[in-house]
Amino acid sequence: MGFDFEEIDAIINARSMAIVGASAKPVKFGSLFTATQLTFGFKGPVWLVNPGEKEILGRPVYPDLGSLPEVPDLVYLTIPAHRSMDTLRDCARLGVKGVIIMAAGFREAGAEGAALEGEAMRLAREGGFRIVGPNCFGIYNPRNRLALLPGHDFSQTPGDVAYISQSGGFSVHVGRQCKGLGIDFSAIVSYGNGADINEIDLLRYFAADPQTSIIAAYLEGTSDGRRFAEALGEAASRKAVVVWKVGKSESSSRAVTSHTGSLAGSARIWEGLLRQCGAIEVSGVDETCDVLLALKHLGRRPGRRLFLVGGGGGLGTYAADLAEEEGLEVPTLRADTASRLRAVLTAPGASVGNPMDIGTPLVPIPVFEAAMDEASCDPGTDILVFDLALNFGYGLGGEEGLDAAADVLIRVRRKSGKPVVLVLYSRAIGPEDLRFEEILRRLRTRLLQDGVMVYPSMQRAMRALALVNA
């Protein structure tokens, strides 16, 4: 029905809502979403609707939308496709602003479903409301505390990243993983089939939304290639745009049709379009989150020249292989930087250069700090990358040594202003080694809060740095 900022905004920033099909039965999505939204604490009234229930989690349940004390901005439908039309007629009659239709069984399911989707659209046009979905989860917005997806423990802190996704599952995966990385959202919208509000409308909305400065998307296809290209180009000229496009192979195109009824289109055309518009093309949830982390800390095109440092010669050698494979640069050190570093790193096994081996992982913390200070001042490199395997222990040993090493990196980042990337991981992956994971997560959270980027592998770090430089 075309793009209208106010209409979409009235849904994403809804001030009242009703959940139709609210339930207390434990194994239904209706109950999962009801509990999630009630736990998350929507900033406005949430009315529960279900003719078969009287009370859910201590709240009254209304038999239908007409019985509510007010007309809600937003109606969330968790009932099956074939039973949705009566409620949509109520929505049209009452004048709600938006409806999210969660159920599958519409266009993606064949002719009968397509007829239902057509009828839903007819009612929306007639009643003047907009639809998100069908075949989706819904919306997460920390500002009004919408959480219409499995995310009762999502961050309550508003941020500047918008994520739009045809997959409900991936919208939750990205939201969940970003929470652990300290990346906050303006909103996440899982829009499924995109029968009404689609990828084009959402791109235009978030390009205009003043809360949003980074837009990321999971796409299976688009309803209109030309209009999508226009919207993408405009969005990418104003904000960083990250796109994960699936359906590039023969078997995955088949899957796209049966998942959201989209047409996947040619892989080559998509790649060209994304590159031409200046969008960053990614693949997978991990890579999406990795790039969002780099954009948050570095922005777009922070420079390709890396100073690679590790405690062990193999680490740096491998890192240099990966960096150059990804089109990043590992320049030879300037003579003055090298001679200052040689004055600090005197133990056998240490090797001054780029990549640089600080010697054993048992290097004393003051030596480590002096070396990282010198390294961060090198004017020939843009980003300092340090590799730290947790299963060795560090510095004077154990957790204290690790904390001291983290403090050094935070100080170096602050003093020099140079971006610092820590590749932090543990190879101790057995059930008896959970302590390492606990330390790792604690350190990562602290480092991220203090401006040091943390990646779980050199491969993922190099890829993310290459992508934001693309």
Next chain:
Amino acid sequence: MGFDFEEIDAIINARSMAIVGASAKPVKFGSLFTATQLTFGFKGPVWLVNPGEKEILGRPVYPDLGSLPEVPDLVYLTIPAHRSMDTLRDCARLGVKGVIIMAAGFREAGAEGAALEGEAMRLAREGGFRIVGPNCFGIYNPRNRLALLPGHDFSQTPGDVAYISQSGGFSVHVGRQCKGLGIDFSAIVSYGNGADINEIDLLRYFAADPQTSIIAAYLEGTSDGRRFAEALGEAASRKAVVVWKVGKSESSSRAVTSHTGSLAGSARIWEGLLRQCGAIEVSGVDETCDVLLALKHLGRRPGRRLFLVGGGGGLGTYAADLAEEEGLEVPTLRADTASRLRAVLTAPGASVGNPMDIGTPLVPIPVFEAAMDEASCDPGTDILVFDLALNFGYGLGGEEGLDAAADVLIRVRRKSGKPVVLVLYSRAIGPEDLRFEEILRRLRTRLLQDGVMVYPSMQRAMRALALVNA
């Protein structure tokens, strides 16, 4: 000094040893290795040697090798390079069989170090002993309980994988990560500069070793291209061989020279050589371990035709993209398989096909089992791949549901005989979400024990399956 099976075997399967430079001072490698080896419980006498100590961890310390009650098979040197020659003279005089030289500061450090390395080799030839190193960690062998690397908690179960590595760090990373994957070793040898026993000798040794059926290696270069190619070709004709070769870029070649004094050689020549010999080329510790896991469970060339299943349409679509990118196949389902699956998966949102969407992650366990049973019987596919994100909960919910799902996969694997790969992960990576990691590790250990392969991401699973099929 050439290849001799018995000489190398006398070191790897040593029956007595001395640690020269044994120490109780906490921040030295000498103390780390002493404590590691004493904790690991070598099956034979371990004599500690250090003129400056009287007792370490309740054991007597001898002033020099000549004072020991017997001549040890193996001498482990943890003293600095320039102080090693007197001890090596003792080794020559006494007639030990092998010496591991840990210290850096030899060939890789320049002319002075190269002279020391030459002198060490002269003493070895004169005394008839063999050298591992210098500039290495040493050897792990669960059969005689050698643990001359930071691995006091390495597996004590002997296995059939040999790992040889020029990097001490990576030898420990691979050992540690494989422990968590249930992969056991015949031995791990970190050989550093490879002044005497080198990659060629070790390839030939493990090719002949009856305990070893898989050989993996981390290489920075080789001392003799022609002899290496011969040894590799022979090893790969008898056993699965996995090689990670670094130093492929300009900056990493520089690093190789300063790390182990090797010459990295042309990337293209190495790639051609590995392919021609039938070795599997990998990159990184993760990929090395991922391929070792696939080799353990599937062997070489288990078939490329995958049946991809997930709870959610996006998962399967992405998996199909990855599979075809890697040269794997996602064939259309046979009509009979498809019709049997359609009788089982009746809920809206489910979609029968390949990739297959079993619907929501909340599918009831009996439906899940029936679907996986049918899927495993499909004669048109070689391997069944299932994607399971832990942060959703599963089945009837929570940990019980997850255990039930794992039981289903184990039963399906056992009944059908078809290889089952589970992609198991959690996006809940914050410090407050450690419970998910705990459940994940417990499930992974159980599944691996019962023959279900587990990978942490679809990308890594697809890559490993492609590599063992290469």
